[in-house]
Amino acid sequence: MQIAYSLEPNLSVQAFRDILVASTLAERRPINDAERLERMLRHADIIVTARDGERLVGVSRAITDFAYCCYLSDLAVDIAYQHQGIGKRLIAETRTKAGERATLTLVSAPAAETYYPKIGMKRHESCWTIPRTS
DSSP states (O other): OOEEEEEEEOOOOHHHHHHHHHGGGGGOOOOOHHHHHHHHHHSSSEEEEEEEEEEEEEEEEEEOOOSSSEEEEEEEGGGOSSSSSHHHHHHHHHHEEEEEESSEEOOGGGGTTHHHHHHOOOOOOOOOOOOOOO
16 A cells, blocks of 8 residues: 655545545544535645555645744544554655644644644643634
């Protein structure tokens, strides 16, 4: 298996939705709102994909200023392809595109909290949010 990683700024809504479902991230994303998914994609600064041939097996979607901060808002890897280093590589590709001087930040899905320390990420205790209204 040879996984190809690339920038894919024009990723389709359907492909994005499909990988969210295949990864279980769909539980926390508006997968039944195509217009919202479209806006999420078109306003992202970095979209890195992982493909096994034509099959989309992973995606990283981030918002960044390319100088100081990068928020990795979606990291999704197809369940059938997990535990093969794809998530780690998507994070590395995203960080490279954002610039090594930008701090990469993400909010972990509850089930993934033990994954990030294993790949060298540090927990940050003081994160504050204003929740979405819908």
